[in-house]
Amino acid sequence: MLYSFSNAAYPVEYVSCGNLVSQDGFLHDKRKMDTFVFIIVTEGILHIEQNGHRYDVKENESLLLFPHQLHFGYKPSIGKLSYFWVHFYITDPHSLICSQTALLKNQEYQESIARSTPLSAPRDCFLLPEYGRLSPQKRSVILFVQLLDMAKRDHYQATLRCRYALNLLLLEFTQESFSVNNPAKSKIPRKVCQLTEWIHTHYDQNITVDSLAKQYHYHPTYLTALFKQYTGYPVSSYVNHIRITTAKNILCSKATLSIKEVASMCGFQDEKYFMRVFKQLEGMTPSEYRNGFYEKMINTK
Template sequence: MIVPFSVFDTTYKTKEKVVISQMLSCICDASKPAEYLTCGNLVSENGFVHLHRTLDFFVLILVQEGTLHICQNNRTYDVRSGEFFLLFPGSTHYGYKPTQGSLSYCWVHFVLPGSPADTVKSLPRSSEDHYPTESIRHFNSALKERICLPEHGKISPEKRSQLLFLQLLDLAKRNRYQITWSCHHALNLLLLEMSCEYQQAEYFGLDMLPTSVQDIMEWVQSHFDQPLTVSGLAEKFGYHPTYLSALIKQYTGYPLITYINRTRIHVSKNLLNSHTLTIRQISSMCGFTDEKHFMKLFRQFEGMTPTQYRKAFNQKKINTL
C-alpha cells in the first residue's frame, strides 16, 4: 500500500471523529492518459545534491537506496528507500543538503492533459481513526476512475510499483529512449498501480480491514525472511490455526500459508533485479529453506522461472546528475 504524507497542517474534527487534512496531489481522469517524456535511474556514490530548477512537467521519483534530501515550494523532505516523491510543474525544487553515502532512484518525466491548475489539487484525507463520513465515501467513489497521487508517499511492501518502474526503464532503453506507445502504456500502468494502492490504503482498505488482520499481515510483511507457520502465527495472535487461515482468506483471497508464500515471492521479484545475488541467496533471504521449493512456487505464481524473470526486464539508463 502507499501511505501519503500530509503537506498542509489544517485539520478539524467532527462529531463522527473524522479528521480531515489537506495534501497536495496530482489528479486526472484515467481515460485521459499521461504522456511519457523520458526516464532513467540516477546513481550516486556520495554527496549528491539535486539541481535547483523549475520545470513545466511532472517528475516522479522512486528511491531505491539511500535518502534524497529535496525541497519543493519551500518545504523540505527526506525521501528514503521505498518512498516516492512527485515534483509538480511550475514548482521550484532543489536539493537542500548533500546525501550521505550511496543514493539510487528511478525517475520519469511526464505531462498530464490540461493545465497544472486542473491536475494539481489540495485533497482531503481521512484520519488514522478511520471513522468515515458519507461525504468521504462519496469522495472515494469519485476517485475510483482517476489517477490520484500525493506529493510524498510509500510504496507497498511487495514493491509492485517498483517492479513496474523497472519495466518502464527497460522498455525505454530497448526502444533507444525514443517516445513510443509501449512507454506511454507502461507509464500509465505504473501511475494507475501507484494510485490504486494509495486509494485503497487511504480511503478504502484501512477503514474496512480489522486491526487484528492488519497486524497479522504487517507481521508477515516484516518477518517474511524468518520461519513462519500457520500454527506459529495462530499461537502468537491467539487464534485457532484453521480459523486464522480462513480469516486471512476472507480479506486477502488467500489462505494464510499462500499469503505468506505470495509475500515472499513478491519480495524475491524485487531482489531478482539485483544481478549480484544468486537464486540461492535470494531464496534464503526471502525465508525459503529449500531453493527448489522456492523455484517451484515462483513458477506457480509467476508462470516462469526466477532466471527467466530476471532476464525479462534488466536494461535501464543510469545517470549521475
C-alpha cells in the same frame, strides 16, 4: 501534504525516464517544469525543496514534483545517491492537486473508495502522494526497473509501450502507497491489519496458519475464513505472493546473489519449491525473470 488524484480512464502521458547515480555531493538543479516528476530513491538520501517544504527522501521512499512549482536541492547529498525518475503529464481534465482533507471530501474519490475492496486502494484512479513510503515488497521498484529497461530498448522514444508501462507503474504505486500511507482507513478488523502487517515484515520466517492462529488468539479455521474475507487469499497463498514479489525485487537489484540465496532470503527453505512457486505465479523461472529486464538508462552527476 498534497495529493495528485486523477481518473485512470485518462492514461498519463509518458515523456522520459532514467536512473540518476551520484557518488557524492549531488545537488538537484533549481527549476520549474511543465511535467510531473515521480521519483523513487533506491540508495542514499535526496535533499529537495518544493513549494517551501523540504524533504529528505530516503531509500524506498518516493517524491512527486508538481508542474509549475519551483523545486531545487537545498543541500548536497552525502555518499552514494541513486534514484529512479520519470516525467509525465496527467491528461484527466478533472484531475486534482489537493490536501488530504479536500481529497476525502471529493465526490469522485468517495465513489472510487466505495468501488474498492477493504484492503485495496481506490478503484480506477491514480492517487499519488507528494511524499510516500513503499511497502516492504517494493513492487513499484520492480515495475520502475521494467520501465527503464523498456525505455532503453525503445531508444528513449516516447512509445506506447513506455506509456502503458508507466500507467501500470502508477496504478501499482497507488495501491502500494495506499496500503502504507492510507489517507482513509478502511473498516477492517484491527487484528487482520496487524496480521497482514506482520506477514509483510516477517515473510522470511516459517509461517503457518497454526502459528499465526496461536499468535493472534484465533482458531485456525476462523482465522483462515476471516483472512480470506478481507484479503481475498488463503493465508498460504498470500504469504507466497508476498515472498515472490520480494524475490522479484531482489532478482532485479542484486545480480550477484544466487537463486538459492534469493529463495532463502524470501523464506523458502527449498530452492526447487521456490522455483516451482515462482514459475506458477510469474509464468517463468527466476533466472528467466532476472535476465528479462537488465537494461536501464543511468545518468551520473
